[in-house]
Amino acid sequence: MDATIFYYYLGMAGVVAFAVTAVLAVIPKGIDLFGACVMGVITAVGGGTIRDLLLGVPVFWATDLNYIWVSILASLIAFYGNQLMERKYIYSLMLYLDGIGISLFVIQGADKARLLDFAMPFGPVLMGVLTAIGGGLIRDVLAGAPNLLMKKELYAVPLTIGAVAYLGLLQYFPEHTELLAFCCGSTTFIVRACAIHWDLHVPNWMMLHNNSD
Amino acid sequence: MDATIFYYYLGMAGVVAFAVTAVLAVIPKGIDLFGACVMGVITAVGGGTIRDLLLGVPVFWATDLNYIWVSILASLIAFYGNQLMERKYIYSLMLYLDGIGISLFVIQGADKARLLDFAMPFGPVLMGVLTAIGGGLIRDVLAGAPNLLMKKELYAVPLTIGAVAYLGLLQYFPEHTELLAFCCGSTTFIVRACAIHWDLHVPNWMMLHNNSD
């Protein structure tokens, strides 16, 4: 499988994960089918869309509407299919699916910026993290829910480290793009999965403790 | 009247409707003149601005500041003029004016994307709906109000159907752009007006009923 196809399916899998988790997250807010699809599509393609606007390139879904169709289809399935799932199961599944999505998108977003030579060397890290968390931020703003920046979960920190590791290692092994993408993405997901399973938070030195009032 | 002028006044009427409804909607939040004008302008041109950014074309008001002036003037009139109107009347007028605005913008936005061959065949539908509801979404986010995605009103569904109908019929009658735009826009508004008058909601199969907790 060559790199183009590899990244294509990487992105599509992320789109499904993001749309499904977005719809499952907003259903308790009492959303209808249209709202669910809008939330699903925005969450799935929102981060990548802002990235492409900042990069000054055409938005990625304009030349390939499959991203939109897949996210609408995933939203529909999540909307009607949620009744079959148990509450507890939904919540847990949602967290892990989201973990897969962000791990996929952070590498993909960093890679797109890197190939465009955007704001090297730190620009690709910013674009990777933006691709991963941008859609979720828009979803939370539209849903009126507290967003990830307001929580102390170990969420965005592994992403940032994953992007930095990927771009750093590429300097030394430029010929192993797919392997590095897979390893850094997987490691990011594993760290995130551990954070979900053991309910890990950001380390103490990353928090302030004098503002307990 | 040729097509260009037709679309120009179509857009300008929509701008007035959006600015007025936005200002009337945020006045109870205790906004001052500057905030009212910002809300009016953002709501009036916000959806079209995001559309133009996604289409990769210059924002529509950059070459014709009349859109900005008209929305500022409409905001001023709505701000100072609201005292003359009764509460009940304002609320009802607001809903119908907004209905005209969204019906105008969904066709205009879809048309702009279609003429640019953007993400055919579904891209123009997305851009039409975005043009229509984008400004309102930004307004609600800035005003801290629940947005249309969180309500079960029959609001965005007629818009989407109107855009799909317009683009579908254009395939068969490509020479009747203005007529089709008028018919589909009017029909969209009539459906929306009925939804306002009889307080119609989205059909049952578009809602979830198991999440009543």
Add this chain to the structure above:
Amino acid sequence: MDATIFYYYLGMAGVVAFAVTAVLAVIPKGIDLFGACVMGVITAVGGGTIRDLLLGVPVFWATDLNYIWVSILASLIAFYGNQLMERKYIYSLMLYLDGIGISLFVIQGADKARLLDFAMPFGPVLMGVLTAIGGGLIRDVLAGAPNLLMKKELYAVPLTIGAVAYLGLLQYFPEHTELLAFCCGSTTFIVRACAIHWDLHVPNWMMLHNNSD
């Protein structure tokens, strides 16, 4: 010091002020280090980024990552350094720093749009005000805090007048760009500082008084 360097340091000083005030403002919300840096960076470069997207030029920080580094550094210092400051002092400092930031950015943003001949004659005013308040609006939306449009403070009005004065005076004294930028920016800050010190609000005719319910 030539104009380019003058504007460069003008922008960088604004970035520091915005990042610091953003971090100090969101710390009580219980944010961690990552969230603080994201808030700092978004507030610092957010307004200018939206301006550049609307102007259709590459985002200003893409060719000069110093804006990002400086805002991350300022966020880190504000995050860990806030413990040394007294509460009262933080709040007051925050307001004045923010006043410097908006006064700097409104002139800088208006100037960038003017040099690009964007939507003359009113476009530069819009872009100046957007550059100044855009980052803060995004910060407040992400933090779930009421934004400046919802307050009756004398905040955005001096900005708008400053931008109009700067662009108007440039018509008569086109050879004194730096001097006019300094004078209009300083005057804007002085008006804002008076508004902070004496707790000034927008004049009565800019408010509605019949909506006291």
